[in-house]
Amino acid sequence: MAAPTTLGENLRAQGVSRRGFLKLCAATASMLALPPSMVPRIAHALEATRRPSVIWLSFQECTGCTESLTRSQAPTLDELILDLISLDYHHTLQAAAGEAAELARHQAMEANPGQYLVIVDGSIPGPDANPGFSTIAGHSNYDILMETVANAAAVIAVGSCAAFGGLPAADPNPTGARSVMDLVADKPVVNISGCPPIPMVITGVLVHFLTFGRLPELDEYRRPMAFYGQSIHDRCYRRPFYDRGLFANTFEDEGARKGWCLFRLGCKGPTTYNACATAHWNAGTSWPIQSGHPCLGCSEPSFWDGGGFYEPLSVPTTATATTLLAAAAAGAVVGGATTARAKKQTRNLVAERQPVTVEELEKKL
Amino acid sequence: MNGSMEFLLWTKGPMFDIALIVFALGLMARLAEIFLLGRAPNYAAPRGKEWHRGLRTLFTRNFPDPGTFQRAPFNVLVGWIWHLGFLVILLFFVPHVELAKGVLGIGWPTLPNPVIDLITGVTLVALIATLVHRLTHPVKRRISTSEDYLVWTLVFLVVLTGYLAYHRLVEPYPLVLGMHILSAELFLIALPFTKLTHIFTAFIARWYNGATFGRKGVQS
Amino acid sequence: MSELDRIPVVAEQARDDTQCSPLGLPASVNPILQEIRYALERLIANGEEHRIDLSALPCGPADLERLTELLGTGEVQARVEALGPTLIQETAVPGVWFVDYQDAPARRLVRHIEIALVPQMLRPQPQDLEAAITLLDARCEQETSGSPPQSREA
16 A cells, blocks of 8 residues: 655656646645745655655544545645545545454554654544543544554644544533644644635645655644634735725625625634635635625634624623623622611611710810 | 633633623622712702702713813813723724624614724823823822722723734734733723722712702802 | 715725826836846846746735736747646746646636746656657657557558
8 A cells, every 4th residue: 555656656657747746836835835936846855755654533523624625626736635645544535444444554554653644633532531432443532543643753633623622522522522732742733723624735734744844834723824824804805894894784784795894794704814715615616705604713723612603703702681780780789788787887886876075085185 | 722712712701701790790889889878868958959950060070161171281181082082992893882782782883993993093192191191290190099000001901902903913813802802801890999980980979969069059 | 884885985996096106006016026127137147037926925816917917918828738727928028927827627726927938837847858768769669669560661
């Protein structure tokens, strides 16, 4: 399986010419925000690179990430992923099943110690959770992850579940779901968040890794800056409407028809960092905001628990008018009690007051 | 997992609840005390109407008499500017109205963002001017207490972080938005226990003043 | 609502003209022209090539149209078929090329301005060139021995 071919050889075998490859490198450099003068260098480096062995682990996930990756139109950048790597284990895509599949994983690990990449989609029930929530071949997700990661070069967490826990970790998190970076402390982890993530980003990270031999620059959530460096809001083509204060108030009003800003309909674009606005979805057709729907913020941590999808960003997640009224009522009771005590104190003082004569005062002085 | 998004969600969730409860409980306790304690009964025969004059004073005291303006034009003018600016930003910026709609269920018309932005800039400058004035004016400096500086800081932080958040001058954005929400929460928490209570008590005091004078039948 | 509706009309009209440079071009186009100029100087002086990624620049479709118009259309037009089309257009300025990389469904991947004698996509790739003689020999070999005799007799 893990044939020691260079990427160039593999591409030639697939019928991709050097000019075709040069084009893909030009597009990838643009995507990675690298200067176009680097295109020949990227092409040269990738040509001679051996395709890395990749083990793809799927845990508590919906396969949406794999769907997003494999549903892309060929031959595009997205498909380049499958040419860039030697995908030695992916239990949804591989032909082998059962023991043969697990054997493939072990063989890949033994053949490339310290060299192979691990891609994870899905969250993992943590070490303290009941391991029975998610198992493969009788082994808990946690054990498989730890065993596979032990000799890996780096780990790429694909999708919001692997990156942040995602839907399985949403309150009340019944399976004790954790993210990859929560559990893997001693290996480089890159998060490619999104529900699903943009497939091109996976390609971008792989190209960067293969060209420069290291991972790209990451943000505070270990996401590649080239893709997650700017918010949806910053790159949104509807941004001028926000700046001018023109909003859609419902999904069918004039503002919605004219394509005004969706902030009041719950758009999480201002707090969401992803490349949807430039990368687009469905073979470049569109992206959520272009089709008139607010951004859900799917590439951010806790996006399931971050308030209603249709609640504007400024609305608090738990506070309600009832909280306010109950607190005010309690305050009134407290105020009433304090007043009653003060009045009682005054009455007592009045009742106990002893008249003082002038003689008594003079004595005191 | 202690990133900017977690911070923002904390300010929007548990911390907002705490701030709202402290504010409502504290404020209602103080207002209940003020109203229930009331005033000592006045046994003299009234010479005028209480209600009429009380309500009138509520409004008229917004405008200083000419003497006050001549003595302290800076206080009056700059005070007016930033109070009004603060109120307009608070009440007519779209996200703030959405907040009210989300929590209270009532909304109202808003002002366009560029207008709010301009007012915010003016308010910030006015607030800085009040601090400079407080620090340089000999009398003001002498009578200023630490509470005065605390309250100034709270007000200034709310407006400043709001300005920074709107213009996305701090990265990552969830951090600066969280800072803005947190400073507004600190403002709410401090409100019932500092001179910020005047937001509510100023009007009660004005009514009492006007009513007392009205009862006595004198000008106020 | 009705008040809000009136606002964009004013703002939208004011937008385009205020951002113009003294040349009457959108402000975002000016730096690109400077870059092209500088790259041309270097191409002429020592043959150094240069590329500008147009999709990475902060300019809208209207700005790019102005730029395309300004650079004009030259004599050479070429199309490379490799993983979808790549369209190459010489501008009226010699040495300045538009290179439009597209994928198989003819969707634009990226668009470059290339300042070179001949764009890299048109030249044979160095590794391919190395194999050129071997390839030619192989083809002759095939012609003389491999293919049926009728082609020679004919």
